[in-house]
Amino acid sequence: MSGKYEEMERKWQKRWSDAGLCLSDRSDAPKFMLIFAYPGVTGYLHVGHMRGYTYADAIGRYMRSLGMNVLFPVGTHATGNGAISLAKRIAERDPATVEYMLDNGCPPEKLEELGDPMAVVEFFNGVYRDDYWRRFGFLSDWRRFTCTLYPDYSKFMQWQFRKLMDAGLLIQKPYYAPACPSCGPVAVDPSETDISKGGNAETNEYTLLKFACGDLFLVAATLRPETVYGQVCFWVNPDVEYAKIRKGGEVWVVSEPAVGKLVQQMDGIERIGTVRGRDLIGKMCSAPMAGRDIPVFPAGFCDPDVGTGLVTSVPSDSPDDIVSLMALKADPGYAAGFGISEEMLESVVPISIIKMEGYGELPALDIVTSMGIKEPGDPKLEEAKKTLYRDGFHAGVMKDVCGEYAGMRVSDAKDAMRDAMIASGDAEIFRDLSEEVVCRCGKPVHIKRIDDQWFINYADEALTARADANASTMKISPPEYAxxxxxxxxxxxxxxxxxxxxxxxxxxxxxxxxxxxxISDSTLYPLYYTVSHHANEGRITPDQMTEAFFDHVFLGRGDRGAVSEETGVPAALLGEMAEDARYWYPLDLNIGGKEHMTVHFPAFMFNHAAIVPDRMLPRGIMVNWYITGKSGKISKSKGGAQPIPGAAGKFGVDGMRLYYAHIASPFADVEWDEDAVMSYAQRLDRILAFVGELAGMSGPGKPIDGWLLSRMSTHNSAARAAMEGYDVRQLAMAAYFDAYSDLRWYVRRGGRDPGTIREAMRTWITMMMPITPHMAEEMWEAAGFDGLVSAALLPEPSGHSPAAEYGESLVRDVISDISKISRMIGSGSGKVSLFTYQSWKGDVVRKALSMMGPEGVPIPDLTKECMADPEMRKMGKAVPDYVRAVATDLRRLPASVVEAKVAADEYAILVEAAGFIGSELGCEVSVMPADDPAAREASGGKHVQAVPGRPAIVIS
RNA sequence: GCCGAAGUAGCCAAGCCUGGUCAAAGGCGAGAGACUCAAGAUCUCUUCCCGCAGGGGUUCACCGGUUCGAAUCCGGUCUUCGGCACCA
Incomplete structure (x- = not known):
C-alpha cells in the first residue's frame, strides 16, 4: 500500500520545479503574497498541523490559476531553548527521546550528530521543508526559506528593534517572571516547551500581611486581602521549622521555601535563624487593619511550600479556616498541649464581614455544611473555596464592621484594602506559582523580579489606533475574529x-x-522573505545588512549610492531588493492556527503598524482551528500520533489535502479520522478513472451539452465567489462533489460530445488543482491537455443558461415524482403518461407576474382580470382557485423562479427526455399537451392537475 | 471571574449574517438493487414518523416573543468548548 502514490507525486513535483513554478520573481502581473505563521521547530509535527499549511498552498495555487504572480515563502521558528534541551536529551541518550526520534523516522546514525542545538534545528528544518512541505507538493519559493536563528534573519530582527526604539516603543520597567535559577526566565504554558513539569501553573498574587508578635513579624500570605476584618486567629504548623529573616529593620518569620522565593523578589533579605512552629503557638499577634490581637493556633494544613507557610484565619469566609477551627474546638486536649486554654479557644468566634446573596451570616460555614465537609484535609475544600470566592467576588458587599470599606463591593474592596495596607507598611506583594514548576534542566522554577526588563509598549495609544484602523480594512476570517x-x-x-x-x-x-x-522576533518577518533569497544565495552577507541597508531596502530611506558605499552592496542590487520589497509587500494573507488569535496576530499587526508605511500594512488574516485526536489534541510533545510521511504514503498526499480542505469548516475543530481520509483518497481514484472514461468518449451533440456547460459555469462562479473569502471548503464542494455528480449525470443522460466534455474538463480539473495538485496533473494528462494544470488559468465562467438548468431540473423532478408514485402504489410499472399544463394556467402566471407589486399579487384584481378573458371564463371556478395558488407561490418564491416555469417549453423538454425517463424507470413514457382534447380523454380527467413545473402523471 | 464561540436528524457536518425554492446540502455508516467468479471496488435507489397517486405529521438544545411565515431575527434558560499574555 505504502508508496502507491509517492512515485507519481514526486514525478509531478519535479515537473513543477523544472517548469520554474517554485521560483517567484517580480513581474508585470498582479501579485499575491501569503504565508502561514511558521511553526517552532521543537520536534516532529503531526498530521493535524498540515491542515493550515494546506489551506495556504491551496489558496496560493488558486491565485495562480487566476493569473496572479504568487509568493508563498516558508520558514521556521527556532528561538528559545527547545533545541537546546532536545539536543541535550539526545546527547544523553534519554530513552524516551531516542524512541520518539526513531518512531518518527529519524535514522539511528543521525542521532550521533544531534547533540548540538543548531544541528537539531537544521535537522528539523530539513524535515519540515522536505518531509512535510515539499512532500505535500507546496509551490513555495524554496530559495527564500529562512529560520529565526540564521545570522541574516538576526540582522533583520535587530533592525526591527531599532525601528521600535526610534518609534519610542521600547521601554524598561520591573517585571516578575517565572525563572529557573540557572536557565533564567522560562515560559510556563501547557505546551511545556521550557519546562518539564507544571505547565498549568498560574502566577498568584499574594498579599503578605505582617503580624507583630513580640519583636518578630509573622508574615502570612493571602489571596483575599479583603477579608482582614474577619481575622480572629492565626495558623502555624507546629511541625515545621520556620526561618527568621531580616528585612529592612524588621525580623520576619516565614517558611524555609518561602525565603528562597522572597529573595528573588525583594532586596536586602538576610536569613538569620530559625524558629519552631510549636514555639509560636499560643502567643498573641496583632492583626493588620483589623486592629485586634489574635492568638496563634496550630494547623496541619499550613504547607511550607505554599505562600509563606503561615496563614491568617478568617473562619467566616474561608472553608479551610472554619473547618480547622471547629476541629480544634472539638479537641481541647490537643490545644491544651500547646498551652492554649479553653477560654482562649472559646473566645475565638467568627466575625461576619461579607454579605452574600444566598448565604447567611457565615458563608464559609454554610458551604462546608451544605457540601458535607467535616474535617480538615477534605479534598472537597478546594471546590468549596472556589465556589465561595466566585459567588462572593462580584455579588458580595462588605458589611458595617469593615470600617471605611463598609458597603463596598468585594471586587472593589479587595484592591482598595490591599493598597491601603501596602501604603501603611502592613503589607507587601508576593508572587508565587500555583503549583510546582520544574525547568527542563531539573531545577525548580519560581517567580523572579527583573528590574530592567525590556518591553514593547503595545499599550501606546497612537500605535493601537493605527493597528486598529488597519484591522478594519483587512480581510479577516472567520468574521467572529474580525x-x-x-x-x-x-x-x-x-x-x-x-x-x-x-x-x-x-x-x-x-x-x-x-x-x-x-514572539517578538516573529512579527514582521514576512517582509524579510521579500529579500531573503539574496542572502541565502550569497549575494549579500549578514555583515552588510546594516541599519542603513534595511532602511533603504524596506523604507526607501537614504541615498542609494551612499548606502552602497557604506555596505559594499552594489547599487543595482540594492535597487533590485527595494523593488522586490515594494512589489511583494504588503502581505495579502497570513494563515495561522487559533492559538495565534490573542498572541501572534495582534503582535503581527502592531509591529507592522509601528514600522511600515500605510501602503505596506497587511491585508488579510485567516485563522484555522485544529485537527484533534480521539482524546483531545494530537500532541506534538507526546510523540506524533501519526508521522506525516507515513500518513502521506498510506493515503496519498492529495487524499489528505482533500480531507483537510473538505472535512469541515476551517473554523471548527475536527477529529482525525483515518476512515474519512481513506474515503477521500478513494474518491480521487474514482474521479481520475472517470476522467479517463470521459476522455475516450465520442458522440453527437445534444441539448444536455448546454446543460453541462451551464452547470460547470455555475460551479466555476460559485467557486470564485467562495474563494474571494478564501473559502477552500466551498471550492472543494463545487469541484469534487457538485461538478463530479453533474458530469456523471451528463454521461447517464447520454451526453458524449467530445468538445463539450473537453471544455467542461478544462474548468473542472483546474478547479481541483489547488487542492489535489498531483491528481489534477494526472487528470490533466489523461484528458489530453498540454502542459501543467498547475500553470493553467481557470477559464472564465461562460455558457450559463438558466433555461437549460431549469429544463433538466424539471426532468429530474418528474423522474422523482414518478418513482415515488410507483413506490407508493406498489407494483405497476407499465406505462407512464405525462400531461403538460393547460395553457390558460401559463396565462394566469404571466398576468400575475406583470401585476406583481411590492405587496405581492393583488388576488381580487388578478381574478377579475382573468375572468375578463372569455376563454378563461369557461374554466369556471378553477380559475380563482389557481389564482390563489399562484399568488401564494409568488410570495414564497423569487419571481425569476416562477417565470422560468412558464418560459420553458415543457412539452418539448419532456418529449426529448421521454426516452431517457423511460429507460431510467423501466417503463414506457408518453407525453401529451393538456390542451389536446385527446389528452383530456386519455388522462381520465387528471390532466387538470398539471401546473407549470409539474406535469400530471398517470401510471397505468 | 473576564472575553469569545458553539449546541442541526445514527455519527460528522453545511445552512443562520441577507426569514419563504428547508424534512433541512454533502460525507460516513446502514439497507435494497445492478455489475461481477467475487469483493472491503464501482454505479443506482432508500435512510425522522405515517400513507396502495406525487400527500400528511412532528423536527433543527429548551422556553417565550416578533412575523402571513423562523433552523434562520429578538429575549431568557440549560449545556459544552476555547483564550485570558513572555507557547509559535
Whole structure:
C-alpha cells in the first residue's frame, strides 16, 4: 500500500520545479503574497498541523490559476531553548527521546550528530521543508526559506528593534517572571516547551500581611486581602521549622521555601535563624487593619511550600479556616498541649464581614455544611473555596464592621484594602506559582523580579489606533475574529520582549546580554522573505545588512549610492531588493492556527503598524482551528500520533489535502479520522478513472451539452465567489462533489460530445488543482491537455443558461415524482403518461407576474382580470382557485423562479427526455399537451392537475 | 471571574449574517438493487414518523416573543468548548 502514490507525486513535483513554478520573481502581473505563521521547530509535527499549511498552498495555487504572480515563502521558528534541551536529551541518550526520534523516522546514525542545538534545528528544518512541505507538493519559493536563528534573519530582527526604539516603543520597567535559577526566565504554558513539569501553573498574587508578635513579624500570605476584618486567629504548623529573616529593620518569620522565593523578589533579605512552629503557638499577634490581637493556633494544613507557610484565619469566609477551627474546638486536649486554654479557644468566634446573596451570616460555614465537609484535609475544600470566592467576588458587599470599606463591593474592596495596607507598611506583594514548576534542566522554577526588563509598549495609544484602523480594512476570517480583533488589540498591553539566560535567538541590539524573545522576533518577518533569497544565495552577507541597508531596502530611506558605499552592496542590487520589497509587500494573507488569535496576530499587526508605511500594512488574516485526536489534541510533545510521511504514503498526499480542505469548516475543530481520509483518497481514484472514461468518449451533440456547460459555469462562479473569502471548503464542494455528480449525470443522460466534455474538463480539473495538485496533473494528462494544470488559468465562467438548468431540473423532478408514485402504489410499472399544463394556467402566471407589486399579487384584481378573458371564463371556478395558488407561490418564491416555469417549453423538454425517463424507470413514457382534447380523454380527467413545473402523471 | 464561540436528524457536518425554492446540502455508516467468479471496488435507489397517486405529521438544545411565515431575527434558560499574555 505504502508508496502507491509517492512515485507519481514526486514525478509531478519535479515537473513543477523544472517548469520554474517554485521560483517567484517580480513581474508585470498582479501579485499575491501569503504565508502561514511558521511553526517552532521543537520536534516532529503531526498530521493535524498540515491542515493550515494546506489551506495556504491551496489558496496560493488558486491565485495562480487566476493569473496572479504568487509568493508563498516558508520558514521556521527556532528561538528559545527547545533545541537546546532536545539536543541535550539526545546527547544523553534519554530513552524516551531516542524512541520518539526513531518512531518518527529519524535514522539511528543521525542521532550521533544531534547533540548540538543548531544541528537539531537544521535537522528539523530539513524535515519540515522536505518531509512535510515539499512532500505535500507546496509551490513555495524554496530559495527564500529562512529560520529565526540564521545570522541574516538576526540582522533583520535587530533592525526591527531599532525601528521600535526610534518609534519610542521600547521601554524598561520591573517585571516578575517565572525563572529557573540557572536557565533564567522560562515560559510556563501547557505546551511545556521550557519546562518539564507544571505547565498549568498560574502566577498568584499574594498579599503578605505582617503580624507583630513580640519583636518578630509573622508574615502570612493571602489571596483575599479583603477579608482582614474577619481575622480572629492565626495558623502555624507546629511541625515545621520556620526561618527568621531580616528585612529592612524588621525580623520576619516565614517558611524555609518561602525565603528562597522572597529573595528573588525583594532586596536586602538576610536569613538569620530559625524558629519552631510549636514555639509560636499560643502567643498573641496583632492583626493588620483589623486592629485586634489574635492568638496563634496550630494547623496541619499550613504547607511550607505554599505562600509563606503561615496563614491568617478568617473562619467566616474561608472553608479551610472554619473547618480547622471547629476541629480544634472539638479537641481541647490537643490545644491544651500547646498551652492554649479553653477560654482562649472559646473566645475565638467568627466575625461576619461579607454579605452574600444566598448565604447567611457565615458563608464559609454554610458551604462546608451544605457540601458535607467535616474535617480538615477534605479534598472537597478546594471546590468549596472556589465556589465561595466566585459567588462572593462580584455579588458580595462588605458589611458595617469593615470600617471605611463598609458597603463596598468585594471586587472593589479587595484592591482598595490591599493598597491601603501596602501604603501603611502592613503589607507587601508576593508572587508565587500555583503549583510546582520544574525547568527542563531539573531545577525548580519560581517567580523572579527583573528590574530592567525590556518591553514593547503595545499599550501606546497612537500605535493601537493605527493597528486598529488597519484591522478594519483587512480581510479577516472567520468574521467572529474580525469583530473580536479590535478588543484584542486594545487589551494588549506592554509585552516583555527580551530575556536573559541560556537561549537561542537574536541579541537585543541595545544590550547584548538580552536575547529577543520568541514572539517578538516573529512579527514582521514576512517582509524579510521579500529579500531573503539574496542572502541565502550569497549575494549579500549578514555583515552588510546594516541599519542603513534595511532602511533603504524596506523604507526607501537614504541615498542609494551612499548606502552602497557604506555596505559594499552594489547599487543595482540594492535597487533590485527595494523593488522586490515594494512589489511583494504588503502581505495579502497570513494563515495561522487559533492559538495565534490573542498572541501572534495582534503582535503581527502592531509591529507592522509601528514600522511600515500605510501602503505596506497587511491585508488579510485567516485563522484555522485544529485537527484533534480521539482524546483531545494530537500532541506534538507526546510523540506524533501519526508521522506525516507515513500518513502521506498510506493515503496519498492529495487524499489528505482533500480531507483537510473538505472535512469541515476551517473554523471548527475536527477529529482525525483515518476512515474519512481513506474515503477521500478513494474518491480521487474514482474521479481520475472517470476522467479517463470521459476522455475516450465520442458522440453527437445534444441539448444536455448546454446543460453541462451551464452547470460547470455555475460551479466555476460559485467557486470564485467562495474563494474571494478564501473559502477552500466551498471550492472543494463545487469541484469534487457538485461538478463530479453533474458530469456523471451528463454521461447517464447520454451526453458524449467530445468538445463539450473537453471544455467542461478544462474548468473542472483546474478547479481541483489547488487542492489535489498531483491528481489534477494526472487528470490533466489523461484528458489530453498540454502542459501543467498547475500553470493553467481557470477559464472564465461562460455558457450559463438558466433555461437549460431549469429544463433538466424539471426532468429530474418528474423522474422523482414518478418513482415515488410507483413506490407508493406498489407494483405497476407499465406505462407512464405525462400531461403538460393547460395553457390558460401559463396565462394566469404571466398576468400575475406583470401585476406583481411590492405587496405581492393583488388576488381580487388578478381574478377579475382573468375572468375578463372569455376563454378563461369557461374554466369556471378553477380559475380563482389557481389564482390563489399562484399568488401564494409568488410570495414564497423569487419571481425569476416562477417565470422560468412558464418560459420553458415543457412539452418539448419532456418529449426529448421521454426516452431517457423511460429507460431510467423501466417503463414506457408518453407525453401529451393538456390542451389536446385527446389528452383530456386519455388522462381520465387528471390532466387538470398539471401546473407549470409539474406535469400530471398517470401510471397505468 | 473576564472575553469569545458553539449546541442541526445514527455519527460528522453545511445552512443562520441577507426569514419563504428547508424534512433541512454533502460525507460516513446502514439497507435494497445492478455489475461481477467475487469483493472491503464501482454505479443506482432508500435512510425522522405515517400513507396502495406525487400527500400528511412532528423536527433543527429548551422556553417565550416578533412575523402571513423562523433552523434562520429578538429575549431568557440549560449545556459544552476555547483564550485570558513572555507557547509559535
Amino acid at each position: 469583530n473580536n480583533v479590535h478588543g484584542v488589540l486594545s487589551w494588549f498591553r506592554e509585552r516583555a520582549c527580551a530575556r536573559l539566560g541560556n537561549w537561542l535567538g537574536t541579541r537585543f541590539p541595545f544590550d547584548e546580554r538580552w536575547i529577543i524573545e520568541a
